[in-house]
Amino acid sequence: MLFRERSATRLSIWSAILAGVAVVTLFGSPGRVLAGHEMAPTPTIQVAQAADTQITIDNFVFSPATLTVATGTTVTWTNQDDMVHTVTAESRLFASKGLETGDTYSYTFTTAGTYAYYCALHPKMTATIIVK
Numbered sequence: 708m709l710f711r712e713r714s715a716t717r718l719s720i721w722s723a724i725l726a727g728v729a730v731v732t733l734f735g736s737p738g739r740v741l742a743g744h745e746m747a748p749t750p751t752i753q754v755a756q757a758a759d760t761q762i763t764i765d766n767f768v769f770s771p772a773t774l775t776v777a778t779g780t781t782v783t784w785t786n787q788d789d790m791v792h793t794v795t796a797e798s799r800l801f802a803s804k805g806l807e808t809g810d811t812y813s814y815t816f817t818t819a820g821t822y823a824y825y826c827a828l829h830p831k832m833t834a835t836i837i838v839k
Contacts (some may be wrong), residue, residue: 741814761785762834764806764826765821769834778838791829796805 760780763770765787776782784794786806794803794812798820803812816822816838826832 764794764832765796767792767826767829767832769824769832770824772834773837774835775837775839776816778819779815779817780838781813782836783811783813785809785811791828792832795825797823797825809827 760774760776760782762774762782762784764784767788767790769784774782784803784806786792786808789808791805791807793805794801794814796802801814801824805828806812816836819838822836822838824834824836
């Protein structure tokens, strides 16, 4: 008799687990169903990836040409071109030395605003950082 009671208990546990899996499969996550009613989706938080703060210099272009970041973000430029380039703010707030191939330059944006910049050696190379 003891064996049958344990088997029934195990069967009940597995039934509950499988029912939970069915709920997750149908509704996306546990906790979104209450008394048979679907609740509002759980909000998700999007975290900026480190790649979002990288700018590449290649073929006489800053890429991306416009980058929007949060206040306090450090942006890093990497020269992947065969030519020397600079990163120079129009306002002169920041300016790199000449960056050889593979060199990087970083600047932390602490104040909201729009920051236009260019290459001092190739003034037609321009781009913008927007800080919110």
